[in-house]
């Protein structure tokens with residue numbers, strides 16, 4: 001199934017380094033995966049927020065060092081990195 005990775009590029013996330021996180025995702029070329037720099041994901045203050053669709057799995061406090069694990073486990077093998085998953089009030 002095709003996936004979309006949203007990496008928040010709005011102010012609060014940008015302060016915590018979301019530009020570098022977006023670049024780290026863009027460095028990978030994964031068939032069926034689209035990486036987008038998004039507007040605010042309404043979870044401000046939790047570090048760089050990343051949302052993976054269509055499954056609606058959230059990651060918070062994402063740094064460039066975390067991107068490899070998300071790519072290898074979640075995007076390539078469809079296994080969310082449970083230790084890094086952010087629980088929203090909706091989940």
Ligand code: FES
Nearest residue numbers: 008013041043044
């Ligand atoms: S600025 Fe990133 S979630 Fe709001």
